[in-house]
Amino acid sequence: MSKVIVVTSGKGGVGKTTSAAAISAGLAKQGHKTVVIDFDVGLRNLDMIMGCERRVVFDFINVIQGDAKLKQALIKDRRLENLSVLPTSQTRDKDALTREGVGKVLDELREEFDYIVCDSPAGIERGAQLAMYYADEAVLVTNPEVSSVRDSDRMLGLLNSKTRRAEEDGAEPINAHLLLTRFDPKRSGDGEMMTVEDVLEILAIPLLGVIPESPAVLRASNEGVPVVMGDKSRAATAYEEAVARLTGEQIEIRIEGEDRPGFFQRIFGRTA
Amino acid sequence: MSMFGFNFRSRKAKSAQTAKDRLQILLAHERGTEGSGSGPDYLPLLQRDILAAIKKHVHVEGDAVDIRMEREDDISSIEINIDLLKQAARAD
Numbered sequence: 312m313s314k315v316i317v318v319t320s321g322k323g324g325v326g327k328t329t330s331a332a333a334i335s336a337g338l339a340k341q342g343h344k345t346v347v348i349d350f351d352v353g354l355r356n357l358d359m360i361m362g363c364e365r366r367v368v369f370d371f372i373n374v375i376q377g378d379a380k381l382k383q384a385l386i387k388d389r390r391l392e393n394l395s396v397l398p399t400s401q402t403r404d405k406d407a408l409t410r411e412g413v414g415k416v417l418d419e420l421r422e423e424f425d426y427i428v429c430d431s432p433a434g435i436e437r438g439a440q441l442a443m444y445y446a447d448e449a450v451l452v453t454n455p456e457v458s459s460v461r462d463s464d465r466m467l468g469l470l471n472s473k474t475r476r477a478e479e480d481g482a483e484p485i486n487a488h489l490l491l492t493r494f495d496p497k498r499s500g501d502g503e504m505m506t507v508e509d510v511l512e513i514l515a516i517p518l519l520g521v522i523p524e525s526p527a528v529l530r531a532s533n534e535g536v537p538v539v540m541g542d543k544s545r546a547a548t549a550y551e552e553a554v555a556r557l558t559g560e561q562i563e564i565r566i567e568g569e570d571r572p573g574f575f576q577r578i579f580g581r582t583a
Numbered sequence: 584m585s586m587f588g589f590n591f592r593s594r595k596a597k598s599a600q601t602a603k604d605r606l607q608i609l610l611a612h613e614r615g616t617e618g619s620g621s622g623p624d625y626l627p628l629l630q631r632d633i634l635a636a637i638k639k640h641v642h643v644e645g646d647a648v649d650i651r652m653e654r655e656d657d658i659s660s661i662e663i664n665i666d667l668l669k670q671a672a673r674a675d
């Protein structure tokens with residue numbers, strides 16, 4: 312059974328696209344057939360982060376409007392054979408995405424892919440709601456910062472009310488996971504930034520991983536190489552472990568600079 | 584600074600330069616196409632016309648034509664693949 316995973320946050324600039332790229336590349340590296348879809352109509356960026364921007368001919372909207380077949384719009388990654396990208400339109404009208412159209416495309420993708428990763432736009436409007444509507448799982452990208460945590464809480468509300476799984480009688484609710492990104496262990500240790508435990512206490516959903524603030528992320532976006540495909544870095548390792556947890560592996564959550572053995576294990580054990 | 588033929592910050596400088604190069608190529612193609620879709624406007628039409636031309640001679644499926652594009656600094660190339668296996672499978 313293939314899984315649709317939405318990467319969402321409410322707030323912009325927290326690391327959704329970075330995470331969608333890293334998670335999809337990580338899943339493909341593990342051997343799962345994976346496609347990552349850009350839902351940010353009008354502000355296409357996933358193609359650049361994935362390094363396939365020069366190869367975009369047709370997009371998600373062309374497919375929904377019947378101007379292109381799905382296989383024509385899918386861009387196969389040249390580094391990972393299990394990975395494909397479905398870019399969004401750069402300039403077309405946002406209303407071009409319809410719930411019915413998205414549903415059809417996802418159904419077709421389910422036939423070919425194990426994982427369908429949806430990179431949500433920011434906000435709580437139509438685009439973000441369509442990105443989450445058909446999801447089976449959600450990765451809630453959150454920074455340890457008040458507005459981001461508040462927005463994530465808001466998104467949790469939408470995940471539990473405005474999605475197919477929420478509307479269908481008898482359907483299991485969407486499985487939501489917290490991905491804490493841009494975390495700075497030193498500032499958190501100094502009391503300048505909320506701790507992982509603080510954020511978990513507020514949002515009360517299982518923790519998928521903690522991604523440190525890392526210069527490797529900017530380098531990855533400069534080069535169009537998702538962070539897990541580049542040189543080894545703390546961010547890459549953290550994403551790889553998050554991907555492993557997403558596929559059901561039990562891996563202890565470790566944070567460099569944190570030396571409180573068992574602490575994160577306890578958090579993980581309690582919430583997972 | 585690379586007076587001695589190397590640069591202590593070459594790593595960083597390299598990835599930033601890559602970012603700039605990628606943006607320049609991309610934006611050169613994107614600017615002035617406001618209101619249109621992803622590829623050049625004519626691509627969906629070109630595809631339709633190619634398909635129509637082929638259909639005059641052989642029976643092919645609607646999805647038998649695949650157009651790929653690669654944008655480079657000074658040239659862009661379009662690659663057109665026509666799936667003839669589908670044609671071979673027609674009722675003879």
Ligand SMILES: Nc1ncnc2c1ncn2[C@@H]1O[C@H](COP(=O)(O)OP(=O)(O)O)[C@@H](O)[C@H]1O
Nearest residue numbers: 323324325326327328329493523524525528529
């Ligand atoms: N772990 C991280 N360390 C450093 N910078 C990061 C990290 N995660 C994201 N960023 C940076 O934050 C900015 C926003 O990230 P992006 O993934 O585009 O967010 P979103 O899709 O949520 O708007 C980008 O400049 C990105 O390079």
Ligand SMILES: [Mg+2]
Nearest residue numbers: 327328351356
């Ligand atoms: Mg984004």
